[in-house]
Amino acid sequence: MADIRLLNVTKSYGKHRVVEGFTIEIRDGECFTFLGPSGCGKTVVLRMIAGFEQPDEGEIFIGERLVSAPARRHYIPPEERRIGVVFQDYAVWPHKTVLENVIYPLTIQKVAKEEASERALKTIAMVNLGGLEHRMPFQLSGGQQQRVALARALVSRPDVMLLDEPLSNLDANLREEMRFEIKELQKNTGVTILYVTHDQEVALAISDRVAVMGTDGRICQIGTPDEIYEQPIDPFVFRFMGVSNFLPLEEREGRLFVRESAAALDHPIPAGREEAVRKGRLVAGCRPFDIKLMPPGRGTQGVVQRSSYLGPIIDYAVTVGGTELRVQQSIAEALAGGGPLPEGSTVGLHFPDLKWFEQEGELTQAGGAA
Amino acid sequence: MIGRLLKRLSIAEVLLALSVLVLVVVVAVPVFLIFWTALFVDGSMNIDDIVKILSEPDTYEALKNSIVIAAGVTVCSTILGVFFAWLVSRTDLPFKNTMKLLFLVPFMLPSFIGALAWKMLLSPYSGYINKFLMNTFDLADPPFDIFTLWGIIAVETMYLFPFVFIQVSGALERMDPTLEESARISGAGLLTITRRITLPLMLPSIGAGALLVALYSLAHFGVPAILGNEVGIYIIPTKIYEKLHQSAGSFTAIRTGTILASILVISAGLILWAQSAILKSGRFQVIAGKSMRPMLLKLRGLKYPLLLVSVIYLAVTVLLPTATIFLVGGLKTYGLELTMENMTLDNLKYILFEWQMTKDSIWNSFYLSLAAAFVTMLVGTLISYVIVKMKIRGKFILEFLGVLPFSVPGTVIALGVILTWSGKFGINIYNTAWIIFVAYIARYMAFSLKSNSAALEQVHDSLEEAARACGATHWQALKDIVIPLIKPGMVAAFFLIFLPALRELTTSVLLYGPTTRTIGVAIYTLNEDGETVYAATLASVALVIIVIGHFLIKRVTRTSNEGV
Ligand SMILES: Nc1ncnc2c1ncn2[C@@H]1O[C@H](COP(=O)(O)OP(=O)(O)OP(=O)(O)O)[C@@H](O)[C@H]1O
Ligand SMILES: [Mg+2]
Numbered sequence: 018m019a020d021i022r023l024l025n026v027t028k029s030y031g032k033h034r035v036v037e038g039f040t041i042e043i044r045d046g047e048c049f050t051f052l053g054p055s056g057c058g059k060t061v062v063l064r065m066i067a068g069f070e071q072p073d074e075g076e077i078f079i080g081e082r083l084v085s086a087p088a089r090r091h092y093i094p095p096e097e098r099r100i101g102v103v104f105q106d107y108a109v110w111p112h113k114t115v116l117e118n119v120i121y122p123l124t125i126q127k128v129a130k131e132e133a134s135e136r137a138l139k140t141i142a143m144v145n146l147g148g149l150e151h152r153m154p155f156q157l158s159g160g161q162q163q164r165v166a167l168a169r170a171l172v173s174r175p176d177v178m179l180l181d182e183p184l185s186n187l188d189a190n191l192r193e194e195m196r197f198e199i200k201e202l203q204k205n206t207g208v209t210i211l212y213v214t215h216d217q218e219v220a221l222a223i224s225d226r227v228a229v230m231g232t233d234g235r236i237c238q239i240g241t242p243d244e245i246y247e248q249p250i251d252p253f254v255f256r257f258m259g260v261s262n263f264l265p266l267e268e269r270e271g272r273l274f275v276r277e278s279a280a281a282l283d284h285p286i287p288a289g290r291e292e293a294v295r296k297g298r299l300v301a302g303c304r305p306f307d308i309k310l311m312p313p314g315r316g317t318q319g320v321v322q323r324s325s326y327l328g329p330i331i332d333y334a335v336t337v338g339g340t341e342l343r344v345q346q347s348i349a350e351a352l353a354g355g356g357p358l359p360e361g362s363t364v365g366l367h368f369p370d371l372k373w374f375e376q377e378g379e380l381t382q383a384g385g386a387a
Numbered sequence: 388m389i390g391r392l393l394k395r396l397s398i399a400e401v402l403l404a405l406s407v408l409v410l411v412v413v414v415a416v417p418v419f420l421i422f423w424t425a426l427f428v429d430g431s432m433n434i435d436d437i438v439k440i441l442s443e444p445d446t447y448e449a450l451k452n453s454i455v456i457a458a459g460v461t462v463c464s465t466i467l468g469v470f471f472a473w474l475v476s477r478t479d480l481p482f483k484n485t486m487k488l489l490f491l492v493p494f495m496l497p498s499f500i501g502a503l504a505w506k507m508l509l510s511p512y513s514g515y516i517n518k519f520l521m522n523t524f525d526l527a528d529p530p531f532d533i534f535t536l537w538g539i540i541a542v543e544t545m546y547l548f549p550f551v552f553i554q555v556s557g558a559l560e561r562m563d564p565t566l567e568e569s570a571r572i573s574g575a576g577l578l579t580i581t582r583r584i585t586l587p588l589m590l591p592s593i594g595a596g597a598l599l600v601a602l603y604s605l606a607h608f609g610v611p612a613i614l615g616n617e618v619g620i621y622i623i624p625t626k627i628y629e630k631l632h633q634s635a636g637s638f639t640a641i642r643t644g645t646i647l648a649s650i651l652v653i654s655a656g657l658i659l660w661a662q663s664a665i666l667k668s669g670r671f672q673v674i675a676g677k678s679m680r681p682m683l684l685k686l687r688g689l690k691y692p693l694l695l696v697s698v699i700y701l702a703v704t705v706l707l708p709t710a711t712i713f714l715v716g717g718l719k720t721y722g723l724e725l726t727m728e729n730m731t732l733d734n735l736k737y738i739l740f741e742w743q744m745t746k747d748s749i750w751n752s753f754y755l756s757l758a759a760a761f762v763t764m765l766v767g768t769l770i771s772y773v774i775v776k777m778k779i780r781g782k783f784i785l786e787f788l789g790v791l792p793f794s795v796p797g798t799v800i801a802l803g804v805i806l807t808w809s810g811k812f813g814i815n816i817y818n819t820a821w822i823i824f825v826a827y828i829a830r831y832m833a834f835s836l837k838s839n840s841a842a843l844e845q846v847h848d849s850l851e852e853a854a855r856a857c858g859a860t861h862w863q864a865l866k867d868i869v870i871p872l873i874k875p876g877m878v879a880a881f882f883l884i885f886l887p888a889l890r891e892l893t894t895s896v897l898l899y900g901p902t903t904r905t906i907g908v909a910i911y912t913l914n915e916d917g918e919t920v921y922a923a924t925l926a927s928v929a930l931v932i933i934v935i936g937h938f939l940i941k942r943v944t945r946t947s948n949e950g951v
Contacts, residue, residue: 069852095855102856108849112871121867122857166853173858
């Protein structure tokens, strides 16, 4: 087993600089996720770790081994890095059966025939593909092919597994199932997993730690799923973790108001944010579920613009001092409060769980994956 | 020592170096020598001389004829090709699918054999049709003369129009029917739609097909040689042939040849450039993934007359010449009536078993095509792999060199190969089979590159990378993953080279020596020597071999496709 370290890695294609001074340490035996929007450079970083791409600058270590160091013209090819890779598009070999696919790494390592087929069959069983050993890939569903790829990456007991959006093409149920299976495999084998995705739900469910990457290939925040979710360091991370509302705020006579409006917030000025308040750049963020609806007159006053049923929840758009917020309420809650609120009605809002940020540039409302 | 060197170099570098080397030796050096010989005399540039040579009456005449014939063939092929393509894909013509296949048959018939047949039918006094008409209607003069510019244009058109037909019928089938439907919804009639929507959308495909015909016709040797040389009508490739043969390799003759060849290369380059520009401009408009049924024009009363026209056209251009070749090939002497009493199998026996020259030619064609197809396929796989798959510095050199084979006509290759391999670099293989072998590789490299790179593009990079991640070295990944996956493309490349090489004439006619005639050359020289019957007999043997070959290719490519 091994840890992975990237030190000051830089990679450009032509003039386009994908990552610059990229430094990160992935600990031995953990499940680490790169989470970031499409095109931010996740795949490029993963491919550099695997050895399919060469960094322009910097160093990459897998365990104690230096695998890429362009400055010293040092480069270990992929086949010597003891990694397993699951590609975004499965890359199951179409001319080989399931068993032939899975046994291939062992054949290459010249493992004795008996042992090789025993290990391959065991791994196939482990990913729940028992009985399909002799199928050709075109006879398998997408999810099954995915698991072939997973088994093929696992069978040689690599130090490190690199997974590039391995669940992106699966339906919701299968995705959840595979998520558990990957987590389970990691627990059983202790392999270090680097997982790449733009799906925050998967990232939160599967990871020991998450690195959120910005559009420019920069790392915004590294932390446990809980830290990332509960203490996002900036609006970008907050927005990336789910549907989000932002309230631009200002201080008048010691109280907080929604900027340029009469809507007051029944919340004291947060400690440690005085600087942002003074500069008039304080922003509060909250999730649709973290807004409590109350009768008018209490809390901050807003007007319901729209309400719609989304299965067991009701989704409102409420304007507060010119800012539109998404608010969600369970049906039970709504019924307890006297039924869903009609459009046009005035309502009181209470914010029990606000995240505080200092605003940089423009804010986009209700961003993130809905 | 070499082992150590190989270890130091990465596989990528070795493959790139090899590919560049092959293309340089086989294609780039010959082409370069042609330009060099054309431009420089005794190490200094000599433009006046070029102008002088080009303005000599016979070279000037050849240039003019080339343009007239290429233009005529292009226009006629385009009209025929578009008309028949439209007929089989956009009307309710009966037996459409059969007809569509039949329209491709002219491709199978080598055009110089077609020309031979038409010569037998329409040469002024001895042609069978002319004789028949003169006897029947008591004419003093023969009504047709095939030994004219028009004769050459007509015969070339018969065998080249499928280029346009394939392009256009393919595009008509892929065309998004909603484009036409939306026009119909807005009230336009079918004729208006055809004129305003369909035709403009088809223009890129029509243009691409037409340019292909122009390219082919410019570089084509067989038809103009058989129908023109006797009466002094020359085009660039036949002029080059005449110069080289008459002068037995004098420098002025070679120089004239290289100047004409340079003109061919440049025109071919321009045509290909125009073609890719046209295809690029039209690519995004036409294609729709869904296969919906486009609306079909109801031919009503014209249905059967148009079917009849198509059938007669095919009968006249394919059946009639083929039958003529077989019948004349069986005659006791040329000029006899085509009746049963005048037929004999002795000709066949003679050329297959007794005459050394014809026996040699069949054997030569076989092993040369086999060897060239095999080697070109492998080298083409290598080069395509480097171009399509590898990330390596210096690849652009290869990409540039890789375009060369597409734009070098057969005559040019022959001339370049003569310049390169006649001892200039210490190797003299002139008059041996080797020189033909080298020329075939250069001539058919384009086919191999096309087929192999199409196959390689289907193999996603991650398939190979997955093998590397599994611990396979680059070689192992190639052997276990890439090669098995592109095998159908390689097999296709092999046959795409083997079959045309079997009937090759244009390059081998400039390169053959006393014992290295190929089938094409043997037929051509027999005809030139007035041995018309034996020429026809050998041509019928060639036709049988070609038809068998086409059936085999169908079988083999089908089974190898099923294998994956
Ligand atoms: N081979 C390449 N040549 C040029 N640019 C590239 C290449 N590979 C990636 N890029 C660029 O690098 C950037 C990052 O690409 P990358 O594939 O890493 O994105 P990603 O984060 O994996 O996105 P996604 O979530 O959509 O897969 C993109 O802007 C992309 O255009
Ligand atoms: Mg990606």
